[in-house]
Amino acid sequence: MSVYRPRLLTPGPVELHPKAVEALARPQLHHRTDEARRLFKAAREGLKQAWNTQGEVLVLTGSGTAAMEALVLNLFAPGERVWVPVHGKFSERWAEIAEALGLEVLRSGLEYGKSVPPELVEGLQGPFHGALLTHSESSTGALNDVKALAQAFKARFPDALVVADMVTSLLVSPVALEPWGIDAAASGSQKGTMCPPGLGYAALSPRALGRLKPRGYYLDLAKELKVQGEGESAWTPAINLVAAVAGVLGAVLPELEDHLCLKAKQNALLYEAGEGAGFKPVPEVKSPATTAFYLPEGVKYAQVKEAFALRGATIIGGQGVLKGKIFRVSLMGYSDLYDAYAVAELIREVAASL
C-alpha cells in the first residue's frame, strides 16, 4: 500500500475542480435543450468575465491548439505578415500554425526560458498585420508581459492585431483583452478552468470581431458567432465539458482575486522549495502556471519522474529542445495552500533522494 494517493502535478491536464466532477457525473445532456443552452451561456458569460472583455468568447470542441488555429484562420488572410517571438514550444506552435495557414512569419528567436523584452519591438521592420504572443510559455515556465508587448507593438504598427496564447494564464495569472491592448486570445478547458481536456476557448475583443475573415469549416468563427449568443454551437459540442466549465466558473469567479493570489503563492512556495534544495529554475520571469527546473548535472529525467511517482505524483519533463533537460511541477489544478506545502515537501524529498 502506498501512503500517497495519486496526484496530477502537471501543467494540464490537472486535478479536476469538484464542481467539474459534479457536473460530469450528471446524466447525458442533449445540447439542443433549454438546460444545455443555459449552461452554454453561463460558461461563455463566465469566460468573458474571466477575460475582462466586452467582446465574445467562443467555446470550441477541440484542444487549445484548435482555438489558436481558429484565431489565426479567422483573423489573417494567406500572405499577411505576422511577428512571432519564439522562446519555447508553444510560441513555436504559433509560428507553425501561421506558416501552415499561408501567412508570412517573422520569428524573433530567443533562448528557451527567456521572456520577450518589449524593446525587441523597436528593431522590427514592418509592415505587420499582427503579432502572435505567448502569455505563459508553459514549456519553460516563463511569463511574458503581453500588455507591454502589445502596447509597444501597436505604437509602431497601429493597424495590427495582437493575439495572445493565454492557455495557461486564464484563471491562473491576471489576464485582460481590451484593457491590455490584446485583440484575441486562446485557452483550453484542462488548464486554469480545472476541467478535463476537450474544449478550446477563442476570445475576441470588439476590435477583433470587426476584423473577422472567416475561412475553413469546422473552425469558422463567424458560424459560431451567429449561434453561440443563443447558447447553441455550430457543431455538436462537448456539452458535458461545457457544463463542467460553467460549474467551475460559478465557483471561482466570485473569488477570482483570492484564487489568483493562491496560484501565485503556491508557485512561489514550490520554487522556494526547489531552489532551496538546489534545483535551478528555467524561467527568467516565472509564470504561476508551472515551475520548471533544470535537471541537476548527471541526473536523468527518468530518475526525477520516478522519485515523484514513488510519492504518488505525476510530473512532466521538457518539450522540444528542453526534452531531457528539465522537469516541471504544477499546482494549476484544484489545490489549496496545504497542497502547496505538501508538494514543496515532496520536492525537497525528491531532491534529497537523487
Added chain:
Amino acid sequence: MSVYRPRLLTPGPVELHPKAVEALARPQLHHRTDEARRLFKAAREGLKQAWNTQGEVLVLTGSGTAAMEALVLNLFAPGERVWVPVHGKFSERWAEIAEALGLEVLRSGLEYGKSVPPELVEGLQGPFHGALLTHSESSTGALNDVKALAQAFKARFPDALVVADMVTSLLVSPVALEPWGIDAAASGSQKGTMCPPGLGYAALSPRALGRLKPRGYYLDLAKELKVQGEGESAWTPAINLVAAVAGVLGAVLPELEDHLCLKAKQNALLYEAGEGAGFKPVPEVKSPATTAFYLPEGVKYAQVKEAFALRGATIIGGQGVLKGKIFRVSLMGYSDLYDAYAVAELIREVAASL
C-alpha cells in the same frame, strides 16, 4: 413526482454505456502516461475492428464534423472535383465542407427521405476525384447502400476516392471500409459508441493512407498518423473520452453481431409502433440509427415534443427543410429490448394523446 425517469431518445447524444460512465468517473488521466497510451491504443484498435479495416482510425478531439472536414482536407486538393448526392442535412454538410475547402462540387439533389439509387451514378459526367456519401442520413432516418454506390462509382471512376459519413452507422448498422470499396469514413463518440460528444473518428483504408495530401494544422492527419501508433496524439486529446470509448468497445465488440441485431430489432419495433399508431415514416429505406415520422396533419412539433417530455423522454425534431415537419426517436444509445418495448408504448401513448 414523475413516474418516468429522464431518458434521451435522440440520435446523438445518447444514453451513455455503463462502461463509459465507469471510465468517466475515474480521476483525471494525463495523456502522456503509459496508462493513457494503453487506452488510446485500445480505442484505436477497437475502432479499426469495428470498421473492418486494415488501415488506420485516427481519433480526433472535435465533433464528427471535424472528422468529416479532416477527411476532405487531407484527401483532396482545392480545385478537385467531387460528387455529393444530397438528400438530407448531413449529405448537405459534405457539400458545404467540400465547397468551403475549395473543391468543385457536383450535387445530385434528391428529395429528403430518399436513399440514393446506385443507377444515379450512370448519368454522371466525370472527371471526379471522389465521392462523398452518407451511410445513415440521420436527419431523415434514411440508410444508403454505400457499398453498391461505391462499387458503381468506382466502376466508372476507378481512381476516385469514396468517402462515407458513417457517423450514425458505426456500431449501429454493419459497416466496412475495404470490403465495401469505401476509402475513408467518419464518425463521432456520441453516437453508436455511446459516449459523450467530443471525439471524431477518421477511418482511412490503406488506399486512402497512400493518398494523403495534408493541409491545415489542427486537422492535419499526417501529424496524427505519425504519433497515434504509439498511443499519442498531436494535440492534447479528450483523454477521458478516449478511455470511455475504449471501455465501451471492449464490452460491445465481442458481441457485435448481437448488438447490431438488437439495434435493428429496436428500430423495427419503434417503426411498427409508430406506423400502427398512424404516423407516416420519413425514410424510404430505414436506418437503424433513428426513426423519423412526419407530424400528423395539423399537429405541431412542440405538441409531440411536450407529449414525450411529459413521459420523461427527450426527442428531437427535423433539421433544415424538415424543421417543423417531422419528429425523430432513437434508441442508438445504451438500451435493450425492454427499452424498445417501453418506447414503443410511449409512441402509442403519444399518438393517442394528440
